[in-house]
Amino acid sequence: MVDVWQAPVEVPAFAPARPPAAALEARRVSRSFDGTRVLNEVSLTVEPGRVCALLGPNGAGKTTLVRILSGLVMPDSGSVRVCGLDPAVHERIVRRRLGLVPSGDRTFYLRLSGFENLVFFARLHGIKRRRARERAREVLEQVDLADAARLSVQKYSHGMQKRLSVARALLTEPSVFLVDEATHDLDPVAARNVIEIIRGLCRAGAAVVWATQRLDEIRGFADDVSLLSHGNVRFSGSVPELMTHATPRRFLLRLEDALPGGDLADRVVTALAGRGRVERAGGAGSGHYRLRLRDDVILGDALATLAAADARVLACREERSEIEEAFLALVQERSP
Amino acid sequence: MSVEVVRERRTAILVEELGKLPAFLRRDLLTALSYRVAFVSDVLNLVLQTATFYFVGLMVDDDVLPTYGGNTTSYLEFAVVGIALSMFIALGLSRVARAVRAEQMMGTLESVLTTPTSPATVQLGSVVYDLIYIPIRTGLFLVLAAALFGLDFDASGVGAAAAVLLAFIPFVWGLGIITAAGALTIRGSTAGVGFGVSVLTLVSGAYFPLDLFPGWIQALAEFNPLAIAIEGMREAMLGSAGWSAVAGDVLTLLPMSIASLVCGIVAFRLALKRERRAGTLGHY
Numbered sequence: 001m002v003d004v005w006q007a008p009v010e011v012p013a014f015a016p017a018r019p020p021a022a023a024l025e026a027r028r029v030s031r032s033f034d035g036t037r038v039l040n041e042v043s044l045t046v047e048p049g050r051v052c053a054l055l056g057p058n059g060a061g062k063t064t065l066v067r068i069l070s071g072l073v074m075p076d077s078g079s080v081r082v083c084g085l086d087p088a089v090h091e092r093i094v095r096r097r098l099g100l101v102p103s104g105d106r107t108f109y110l111r112l113s114g115f116e117n118l119v120f121f122a123r124l125h126g127i128k129r130r131r132a133r134e135r136a137r138e139v140l141e142q143v144d145l146a147d148a149a150r151l152s153v154q155k156y157s158h159g160m161q162k163r164l165s166v167a168r169a170l171l172t173e174p175s176v177f178l179v180d181e182a183t184h185d186l187d188p189v190a191a192r193n194v195i196e197i198i199r200g201l202c203r204a205g206a207a208v209v210w211a212t213q214r215l216d217e218i219r220g221f222a223d224d225v226s227l228l229s230h231g232n233v234r235f236s237g238s239v240p241e242l243m244t245h246a247t248p249r250r251f252l253l254r255l256e257d258a259l260p261g262g263d264l265a266d267r268v269v270t271a272l273a274g275r276g277r278v279e280r281a282g283g284a285g286s287g288h289y290r291l292r293l294r295d296d297v298i299l300g301d302a303l304a305t306l307a308a309a310d311a312r313v314l315a316c317r318e319e320r321s322e323i324e325e326a327f328l329a330l331v332q333e334r335s336p
Numbered sequence: 337m338s339v340e341v342v343r344e345r346r347t348a349i350l351v352e353e354l355g356k357l358p359a360f361l362r363r364d365l366l367t368a369l370s371y372r373v374a375f376v377s378d379v380l381n382l383v384l385q386t387a388t389f390y391f392v393g394l395m396v397d398d399d400v401l402p403t404y405g406g407n408t409t410s411y412l413e414f415a416v417v418g419i420a421l422s423m424f425i426a427l428g429l430s431r432v433a434r435a436v437r438a439e440q441m442m443g444t445l446e447s448v449l450t451t452p453t454s455p456a457t458v459q460l461g462s463v464v465y466d467l468i469y470i471p472i473r474t475g476l477f478l479v480l481a482a483a484l485f486g487l488d489f490d491a492s493g494v495g496a497a498a499a500v501l502l503a504f505i506p507f508v509w510g511l512g513i514i515t516a517a518g519a520l521t522i523r524g525s526t527a528g529v530g531f532g533v534s535v536l537t538l539v540s541g542a543y544f545p546l547d548l549f550p551g552w553i554q555a556l557a558e559f560n561p562l563a564i565a566i567e568g569m570r571e572a573m574l575g576s577a578g579w580s581a582v583a584g585d586v587l588t589l590l591p592m593s594i595a596s597l598v599c600g601i602v603a604f605r606l607a608l609k610r611e612r613r614a615g616t617l618g619h620y
Contacts, residue, residue, distance in 0.1 A: 070450055071450070072446055072449065072450065072612070073612065074612050074613050091452070092349070092452040093452075095450060095451060095452040096452050098450070100450050102446065102447070104443055106442055106443025106444070107443050107444060107446070107447045108444065108447070109363060109367065109442070109444060110442070111366070111367045111370040111371075112363065112366055112367065112370075116362075116363070116366060119359075120359050120360075120362070120363050121447070121448075121451060123355075123356055123358075123359035124356055124359060124448060124451035124452075124453045125451050125452060126352050126355075126356075126452060129358075129359075152370070168447075
């Protein structure tokens with residue numbers, strides 16, 4: 001009977017004497033579908049207690065990489081290690097240590113309640129029935145779904161299903177979280193809630209891979225970034241390092257637009273004297289302007305010039321964030 | 337690491353895996369209970385189907401039917417056993433085959449496979465509800481038919497009939513799992529299940545005696561597990577045959593059932609491996 005099950009002989013004692021520095025490591029992972037290379041020698045390392053944001057445009061290979069890391073898809077070549085273990089050899093241990101929040105909605109039994117779904121998945125993780133029920137209640141509380149615990153999942157909104165998905169990943173308190181577009185369908189409050197939960201897990205030592213297209217959410221949240229484009233890693237490093245790839249040239253200004261002496265736009269254009277362009281960004285009297293600087297002009301100098309021309313700058317911000325600028329700059333580079 | 341430690345770990349894993357089956361059972365029971373109308377209409381359908389055969393039976397001369405243990409039988413008594421087992425195989429095959437496919441379609445198969453659960457447990461767990469429900473449904477059908485239409489079943493043959501059914505059940509499971517494996521790899525291949533069941537049923541003597549067929553089909557029918565099971569159950573329930581009379585049928589069915597089950601498990605394992613390699617597990 002054991003042969004029928006082909007139960008892998010798990011050897012927890014196999015764990016290396018020194019714990020591995022990386023909670024998750026992918027080395028030169030490649031994968032093709034129908035002759036099209038989706039991932040090309042992608043490497044990724046995530047240390048315990050850190051969030052690695054996986055960025056990339058649609059079709060970059062983020063979801064495929066997450067699926068490979070979770071063991072749902074095998075790589076054509078390359079290797080994956082979770083807590084120093086090879087998932088192909090130590091499948092059961094690795095799955096206990098991994099929490100996956102998939103990108104799709106269709107991952108629950110819609111006729112069952114959120115609570116029953118979680119109890120079912122907890123049982124599949126080998127948790128005893130009574131503890132599974134307790135744990136399901138705990139994680140539902142954590143994601144603020146306790147009031148909807150008895151509702152069938154088909155009555156959940158997308159956002160609630162996503163939170164339920166996060167709750168499922170929390171069931172076993174895993175050391176590695178793979179989160180694919182977790183905040184995609186969430187309102188800002190719910191998204192912040194999920195991010196706070198993940199941040200808490202990180203503080204407790206979990207490693208997180210956070211695949212997303214929402215660039216704004218990684219600032220102050222992700223420790224490291226890997227940027228994928230057409231299956232290649234275009235950037236790998238910290239968020240500040242990523243931002244060094246951006247040189248913002250376009251800014252949105254809000255000027256006090258009630259000064260005497262003619263049209264403000266004309267005055268600031270004259271004042272800039274060819275160092276950049278200013279154009280009205282909102283309706284007349286709104287005080288909103290778009291400033292586009294020449295490559296050799298420093299923002300501070302330009303603002304000082306405007307101030308000297310009696311233009312009072314009330315606010316100034318990048319038209320696109322530095323992360324977005326860097327993202328676009330890196331993604332638009334030619335493939336190697 | 338000693339052999340004993342390895343064996344202990346394997347036993348622990350096996351116990352853990354078996355402990356997950358009630359979770360699958362509960363999941364599918366709750367899902368089935370959420371479709372109450374379907375459940376009630378299924379029972380009503382059974383009654384109506386039996387009524388149809390009752391009235392067809394009024395046109396059939398009992399003399400053309402075979403006798404069992406020297407007892408003559410009515411057409412309804414003859415047909416009810418055939419109907420019960422052909423429904424058993426039809427329902428068993430389609431539901432077992434579609435269970436995993438349904439998981440794939442719902443998108444839950446991947447969620448299940450990201451847990452530390454063996455593929456064998458997933459496949460068994462996906463069908464455990466049907467494996468229990470369908471034999472109960474078959475028994476309920478026979479009891480209902482006997483009670484409503486006054487069929488003269490021999491109560492002393494119930495044990496022998498159950499033995500035949502038990503020997504036949506793994507054959508259906510195996511065939512269902514083979515079909516499930518096919519459905520994982522070739523989407524939509526469950527459509528062929530209906531055709532296969534029709535062929536098996538036609539040459540099983542479920543609705544009419546096999547004597548009516550040409551000799552070569554009768555010869556083929558001797559290797560049809562459904563035909564063997566039906567004849568065995570008729571002998572037990574209509575002919576007052578003892579255990580010894582059905583022992584031959586049980587012994588013939590057992591190797592077929594084991595072969596079917598082993599082939600099913602291997603086929604499913606291979607299909608799952610192929611899907612993971614191809615990266616198409618979540619496709620539908």
